[in-house]
Amino acid sequence: MTDLKSWVASANGDTDFPIQNLPYGVFDDGRGARMGVAIGDQILDLGAVDHGLDAALFAEPAWNRVMEAGPQLWADLRARLSELLSNEAHRAAVEPHLVAQSQAKMLMPFRVAEYTDFYAGKNHAMNVGTIFRGAENALPANWLSIPIGYNGRASSVVVSGTPVTRPLGQVKGPNDELPRFAPSARFDIELEFGAIVGQPSQGMISVAQADEMIFGYVLLNDWSARDIQAWEYVPLGPFQGKATATTISPWIVTKAALEPFRVATPERERPLLPYLSEPGPMNYDISLEVALQPQDGTEAVISHTNTRELYYSAAQQLAHHTSSGCAMRVGDLLGSGTISGVTPDSRGSLLEMSWSGKEPLELPDGTTRSFIEDGDTLTLRGAAQGTGYRIGFGDCAGQILPAADLPDWAK
C-alpha cells in the first residue's frame, strides 16, 4: 500500500493527494457541479468515468447518497478507484475524465444535515478558562467526564474559499452600561477537525458503533466573534457569535485513508464512564497549521499543532451525542473544538495566541494582530505523514470582508 503509485504523475510527488488518499469532493469546471476524487493535481470526474458502480450514487453533486449506501459500498468504491488510478491498463479509459484542479472551483462536498461543535481540546479549554476565569478555575468541573458539545447552525457551513463578512452583533464592554449593535472587533478563528457522520442511528450507540458510522474527516474553521459571544453566552451557550460562518476544507478525507495514522487518545486524568470507553485507537496523528495573510501581504504560518492533542475522539463525541436517545443523520457534521498544543506557538485561536489581546502577534510585515483584520485571509492546513507519501486535506481558507453598513432600521 505504501509503495502504491498512480499513473497520474503528479500524484507521486509532493502532493496532498497521492493514490493512498483519494479524497472526495464536488467541483465545477464551468460545466456544472459534479462529484470527483482528487489525485495529484487532478480531479477524476466520477459521473463520467466507468467505475462499474450504480450511477444514481453520483447523479446529484453531493456525497450524501454514497454515505447512505453504507460501509461496504464505501470500501468497494475506494478499492475500485485505487485500481483505476494505479493500474496502467485503465489509463486510456480513465485519463479523458481527469480535470485539472487549477481549472475547477470546489463546492460544498455534502449537504450538512446538522452541525454540532465540541470542546474536546484540553489545552484550548485550559487556555480559554485561564483567560476568562483564572488558572485555578480554568477547566469546567464536567470537562474531564463529558465531551462537551453544543449544537451549531448547519446553514452557516461553507466551503473553503467562501469570503466571510465580519458580523454585526450586540457587544458590551465591561464598563458599558448597555450593549451596542456594532461590527465584531474580536473576530477569530478556531482550528478544528470535522467528522462527517455517514450512517444514521436511532437510540444510544457505543464508541465502536460510532466509529463505524463516520465516513470521513475535513478541516474546520469555526469563525467566532468573541465579543458577541462573551455578552450572549450566559446561560444557554454560544449562538450568534458562532453563526456567521463555519468553513470546511473541500475534500472529504475518508476514514479508510486515515487508518494507518490512528493513535490512542491521551491518558485519562479521570476515569471515564464505561459508555465512553474506546475499544481501540480512535484518535489520529495529523499535523495542523494556521496561516495568516494580510490583504496584499505575505502569508505567515502562525501556529503548528496536531489532532493528537484532542482529549476526546470523534467517535467518543458521537457516542455521547446519542446518549440521551438523540437520532443522528447522514450528513451530520461534528466539529472537534479548537485544537491547541501546550506551547504558545501551537495554539488554535487568535484569542489564545494573543492571550485575549494582551500579547499581540507580530507578523513578518511588521504589523501585529490581536484578532482578525479586514482583508486578512486565514488558512488551515493539515496532513498525516506516511512513509513516502502524505495524506493531506487541502486548504481550509477564508478571507474576511468588512462588515456591512447598518441598515436604516437598525440605527
Added chain:
Amino acid sequence: MTDLKSWVASANGDTDFPIQNLPYGVFDDGRGARMGVAIGDQILDLGAVDHGLDAALFAEPAWNRVMEAGPQLWADLRARLSELLSNEAHRAAVEPHLVAQSQAKMLMPFRVAEYTDFYAGKNHAMNVGTIFRGAENALPANWLSIPIGYNGRASSVVVSGTPVTRPLGQVKGPNDELPRFAPSARFDIELEFGAIVGQPSQGMISVAQADEMIFGYVLLNDWSARDIQAWEYVPLGPFQGKATATTISPWIVTKAALEPFRVATPERERPLLPYLSEPGPMNYDISLEVALQPQDGTEAVISHTNTRELYYSAAQQLAHHTSSGCAMRVGDLLGSGTISGVTPDSRGSLLEMSWSGKEPLELPDGTTRSFIEDGDTLTLRGAAQGTGYRIGFGDCAGQILPAADLPDWAK
C-alpha cells in the same frame, strides 16, 4: 369573517377547527400519508380535492413546498379553501374528500430544517434563575437586551402522540464526587409556542421582514432532563438534556388565522436596540394549558397561561437569529422558550410548578409529582378565543415510557 360558517356541520360548534382556522397537517388514514386541512372533526384531503392550485405543491406529504412557494400562494390557498368549505355550491365536489379525524393518524406536518430554542418568557427566566441562583441574581445580565436562544437538534422533533422514552445520561448529585450514567430522575416539560419559518433569508433582516417570513405556529413541548442539563450546561449550554425529544402539535395554525389575535409584547423594562424594534403588534393572545394524566388515571389540568407572557415575539427572535449574518431556511422551527405566568398555577414547567421538587404538585388521584413519572401523559393545549369561534391548535401530547436497560458496553 367572524360570522362565516362551513357546510361541514362540526366546524360550526365546539371545535378547535372552525372555518376561520383552516390549519395544515399531514395525516394517514391507512391509505398513505397526505396533506390535509382540518375542518371541524374532519380533514380535507388536499391531494384529492380540486382546488385549482399546482398539484406539485401537494405531491409529497410535507408542507415545505407550500412554504417555499411564498406568501401570495399562502393567501391564495387559504382563500380558496375558505371558499370551498363555506360555499354550499362546492359541497358535492368536496365532501367525498373529507376524512374523519378519528380515522386518521397525524404525522409530522413539515420537514424541520433546523431547530432553535429561545428563552423569551420572563417569568420562566425569573423562576429558574431564582431556583438556581437566588432572587437577587435571577435574570441574566443580557436577558432584557437579547432574545437569548440556542440551537437545538432538529432530528429530535416529533409529532404529538409519539411516545417519549425517558433518557439516560450523565447525572451528578451535589455531594457526588463523580457522575453516574443513569436514567434521568428529573424529566420535565417545557410549555412553548413554536414558529415555523416559511421563507429563506440571507443576511440580516428586520423584525418586519421576519414577521413576513413566518408561515405559522404550533404548540411545542421541549422535553428537558433537568439533572442531565444541570451537569452538562456550563459553559456551552444545554445539549443532551434537551436532545431526547421535542413534541409539536400536528396542525400548523397559519399566521393568517391568528391575525385577529395580535397584541403588543409587554412594555420594555430596558430600551431595546433599534434592530429589535417592532413595527406593530407581533405577539398573540392565545390561552394555554398543561394537563397531566397518570397511567390508567384521570387527566388533571395543572397549569393555565397565555402567549402574551412572552417578552420577545417570534419575529424579534427571528430577526435576532439573523443578526450575525446567519442564513435561515424554509422549515426552520423556533421554540419560544417556556411560557409561565406570574402566579404558581400558570407555570410552564414542572421544575417551576414543584419549585425544583420542594413543593410537589398534588394530583386529584392523591399522588404527587415533582417531575414526570413513567406512564404519565403530558398534553399541551392552546386556543385563541374569537367572537363565536376559537382558533385551536389541537393536542400536543406525549406519554413517557421507562428508560431502556443499560447496554452491556455502558455498564
